[in-house]
Amino acid sequence: MGRRLILTGNDAAAEAMRQIDPDVVAAFPITPQTELMHKFAQHVADGDVKAEFVLVESEHSAMSATVGAAAAGARAMTATSANGLALMWEIVYIAASSRLPIVMPVVNRALSGPINIHCDHSDTMGCRDSGWLQIYSENAQEVYDNVLQAIRIAEHPDVLLPVMVTFDGFILSHTAEILEGLEDPVVRKWVGDYESKYTLLNTDEPVTYGPLDLQDYYFEHKRQQIEAMRNAPKVVRDVGKAYGEISGRSYDLLEAYELEGATRVIVALGSTAGTAKAVVDEMRAAGEAVGLLKIRCFRPFPEAEIAEKLSRAKAVAVLDRSVSFGAPGGPVHKEIKAALYGTGCDIGLVNYIYGLGGRDVSMDHIRQAFTDLTTIAREGTPSDGVRFLGLRD
Numbered sequence: 001m002g003r004r005l006i007l008t009g010n011d012a013a014a015e016a017m018r019q020i021d022p023d024v025v026a027a028f029p030i031t032p033q034t035e036l037m038h039k040f041a042q043h044v045a046d047g048d049v050k051a052e053f054v055l056v057e058s059e060h061s062a063m064s065a066t067v068g069a070a071a072a073g074a075r076a077m078t079a080t081s082a083n084g085l086a087l088m089w090e091i092v093y094i095a096a097s098s099r100l101p102i103v104m105p106v107v108n109r110a111l112s113g114p115i116n117i118h119c120d121h122s123d124t125m126g127c128r129d130s131g132w133l134q135i136y137s138e139n140a141q142e143v144y145d146n147v148l149q150a151i152r153i154a155e156h157p158d159v160l161l162p163v164m165v166t167f168d169g170f171i172l173s174h175t176a177e178i179l180e181g182l183e184d185p186v187v188r189k190w191v192g193d194y195e196s197k198y199t200l201l202n203t204d205e206p207v208t209y210g211p212l213d214l215q216d217y218y219f220e221h222k223r224q225q226i227e228a229m230r231n232a233p234k235v236v237r238d239v240g241k242a243y244g245e246i247s248g249r250s251y252d253l254l255e256a257y258e259l260e261g262a263t264r265v266i267v268a269l270g271s272t273a274g275t276a277k278a279v280v281d282e283m284r285a286a287g288e289a290v291g292l293l294k295i296r297c298f299r300p301f302p303e304a305e306i307a308e309k310l311s312r313a314k315a316v317a318v319l320d321r322s323v324s325f326g327a328p329g330g331p332v333h334k335e336i337k338a339a340l341y342g343t344g345c346d347i348g349l350v351n352y353i354y355g356l357g358g359r360d361v362s363m364d365h366i367r368q369a370f371t372d373l374t375t376i377a378r379e380g381t382p383s384d385g386v387r388f389l390g391l392r393d
Contacts, residue, residue, distance in 0.1 A: 009172035014039035016147035019187035023074035026065035059084035063091035070100035073199030082109035096131025101154035118358020262291030264373040314377035348376035354389035
């Protein structure tokens, strides 16, 4: 159905971008995203794409240029990591509020300081309420597939919101894996042509972007964003199903891995889900009732689906690769806890902070979490407090 490729996560994202061939790509380097745009720049130099490749002086400018291009009616993309995403902060909100269907791969990296170039999720978790959809990737295959799907999701008329496709820095961005790529004509047909309904270049039907929007209309415009985000889950599912028809790989908001009959469940996202699957397989073979719930789409947050998937578990460990300072637990844990509130489910819920700054998470760490869940399921340990995996105390 496609081509067998050996690509790093960065190269997988660049390959998807080459096949999409967006109208405008704005680029600024930052580790560990730099190689992604290096690869796309090579495609530009080789004449493989027709995209206008704009080199700018900062990540703030990269997002600004992408916003300007999208407002003019172009299919526009960029990419970044960590501090670069933080520098974009002002314009990230403007992109979403302007309802611009930008797609941006984000290579997850710890936010400084102290300065650290390795993976955690503090960058994208910090943007979780910016109005962007967020899709997390487990491996290079998902990086490729998610970028292709993100175009269709973002540009859907019921959504028209920007999408971040995230993947773990170095763990995925710099690790080569075997994946199945689609043929160029299949991708071109899949993404189709993009025609913006509201473009600055249409002088017959003039529009404005970024106007002063005070109390007379601002509230209503935020309400429209809320409705667009509410429309997004159905679109994500529909696009994931349609993608399965051309690739053989269907996608949903979540992935339930060995949840049938599981009494102890780990919730994770990103590359850690792959490590957890290996432990689940091992423990299932030994007759233990364990499972994994992988969150693929963190925004919009699939609250009802998560509550349903976890409803039969006795104990659940939520793994967070970022910290919500001053709050009881990490951001994923807090949202899981809210999703379960009022459902009547008697679940022992525990939160683990792990992997900050690229600290490795091993199969032993996952085994330890499942061991803790055995005690929680048996003794009903209170579902509060935060635990740490791999921390030197």
